[in-house]
Amino acid sequence: MEQPGYDYHVDIPGTTIFDGRMAMKGYALNKMCYSFNSRENREAFAADEDAYMANYRLSDAQRDAVRARDILGMIEAGGNIYYLAKLAGIFKLSVQDVGGLQTGRTTEEFQDFLNSQA
Amino acid sequence: MARILGGITTSHIPAVGNAIAKNLQDDPYWKPFFDGYPKIHAWIKEQKPDVVINIYNDHGLGFFLDRMPTFAIGAAHEYRNEDEGWGIPELDPFPGAPELSWHIIESMVSDEFDITSCQELPVDHGFTVPMQLFWPGAPHNPDMPRAIPISANTVQHPIPTLKRALDFGKALRKAVLSYPEDIKVVVLGTGGLSHQLDGQRAGFINKEFDLYCLENIVSNPEVLTEISRLELVEKAGAQGTEFLMWMMMRGALGDDVTELTRNYHIPISNTAAGTLLLECA
Numbered sequence: 070m071e072q073p074g075y076d077y078h079v080d081i082p083g084t085t086i087f088d089g090r091m092a093m094k095g096y097a098l099n100k101m102c103y104s105f106n107s108r109e110n111r112e113a114f115a116a117d118e119d120a121y122m123a124n125y126r127l128s129d130a131q132r133d134a135v136r137a138r139d140i141l142g143m144i145e146a147g148g149n150i151y152y153l154a155k156l157a158g159i160f161k162l163s164v165q166d167v168g169g170l171q172t173g174r175t176t177e178e179f180q181d182f183l184n185s186q187a
Numbered sequence: 188m189a190r191i192l193g194g195i196t197t198s199h200i201p202a203v204g205n206a207i208a209k210n211l212q213d214d215p216y217w218k219p220f221f222d223g224y225p226k227i228h229a230w231i232k233e234q235k236p237d238v239v240i241n242i243y244n245d246h247g248l249g250f251f252l253d254r255m256p257t258f259a260i261g262a263a264h265e266y267r268n269e270d271e272g273w274g275i276p277e278l279d280p281f282p283g284a285p286e287l288s289w290h291i292i293e294s295m296v297s298d299e300f301d302i303t304s305c306q307e308l309p310v311d312h313g314f315t316v317p318m319q320l321f322w323p324g325a326p327h328n329p330d331m332p333r334a335i336p337i338s339a340n341t342v343q344h345p346i347p348t349l350k351r352a353l354d355f356g357k358a359l360r361k362a363v364l365s366y367p368e369d370i371k372v373v374v375l376g377t378g379g380l381s382h383q384l385d386g387q388r389a390g391f392i393n394k395e396f397d398l399y400c401l402e403n404i405v406s407n408p409e410v411l412t413e414i415s416r417l418e419l420v421e422k423a424g425a426q427g428t429e430f431l432m433w434m435m436m437r438g439a440l441g442d443d444v445t446e447l448t449r450n451y452h453i454p455i456s457n458t459a460a461g462t463l464l465l466e467c468a
Contacts, residue, residue, distance in 0.1 A: 099252055100253075103251045151342055153385075154246075159272075179390060
């Protein structure tokens with residue numbers, strides 16, 4: 070599907086606009102992450118990640134990205150950061166850990182980068 | 188008749204909920220942030236609002252992508268804070284003001300704002316963190332007003348335009364001011380300022396743009412409606428679109444406001460944290 074019109078002409082490097090196209094692509098992954106609002110579901114995922122992902126019918130690309138803890142891969146596969154944050158919580162990753170993973174920095178380097186913008 | 192005392196804005200970073208739970212207000216990392224709130228506490232103590240309209244954006248607790256309202260208004264007797272999945276402490280329920288909620292919904296739909304009304308709405312950190320910041324101990328602060336949550340979609344594009352957000356606030360003002368009961372209302376705009384959590388641009392903060400927004404939202408909010416949505420993503424970061432909530436709040440205050448306090452601090456978590464207290468004439 071082509072991108073819809075209107076406001077979609079701007080390319081912002083390093084930024085995915087989570088629009089209808091991405092929402093369709095990422096639905097299964099995001100729905101799985103939304104289920105992690107429940108402790109029971111978080112525990113079921115931790116007990117058997119592959120079975121849990123199969124149950125939510127994640128695509129191969131989505132499963133590979135989750136197995137590899139590859140945040141950029143999850144976003145590329147349609148993941149929305151607000152839902153992915155719940156998965157990051159299961160992996161015990163802080164927001165700064167996630168920032169570092171996406172930008173090729175250690176968590177400390179990422180924190181320094183944030184501080185440098187004050 | 189009901190009147191609007193003023194508006195208060197704040198970032199609603201989840202880490203703040205943890206910092207409050209651990210009493211870190213005087214910790215060197217947190218102090219410059221928490222220093223922005225004592226003047227607001229004093230104002231609230233003096234003004235004693237009866238109702239707080241809390242304009243926030245849900246982050247995947249109350250709504251999922253199966254049904255995503257652009258504008259949702261709570262119309263419940265109470266609002267439960269539930270498990271968000273990554274461990275900030277859950278608070279007790281917040282009492283609602285459903286009669287005023289329905290009055291607002293009636294008025295706004297008459298004004299051609301198509302509202303999703305919610306008789307049940309779990310509220311996340313976007314709602315609870317500001318409540319804790321302004322009414323320490325919330326919801327058990329003795330001055331805790333009854334609450335009406337309003338959530339706007341910033342999860343999935345297309346998000347509302349800045350003009351629509353400001354106009355929403357203006358219609359909200361009209362709705363509140365036409366409520367026949369003598370109650371005092373305060374309006375919160377929560378979220379922002381610049382931040383981006385996702386992608387290779389994660390960690391992006393834009394002080395210059397934030398200061399432009401802080402300056403203009405006080406006295407010249409109309410100029411901010413010229414910012415397009417993607418320009419907002421570009422300049423404020425992907426999650427900096429939460430500035431829409433500030434625009435909604437500002438629209439509800441009318442033309443004549445006085446700025447009583449302001450705070451701005453980089454960084455709290457990944458975010459440039461901003462706080463404003465605006466009093467209505």
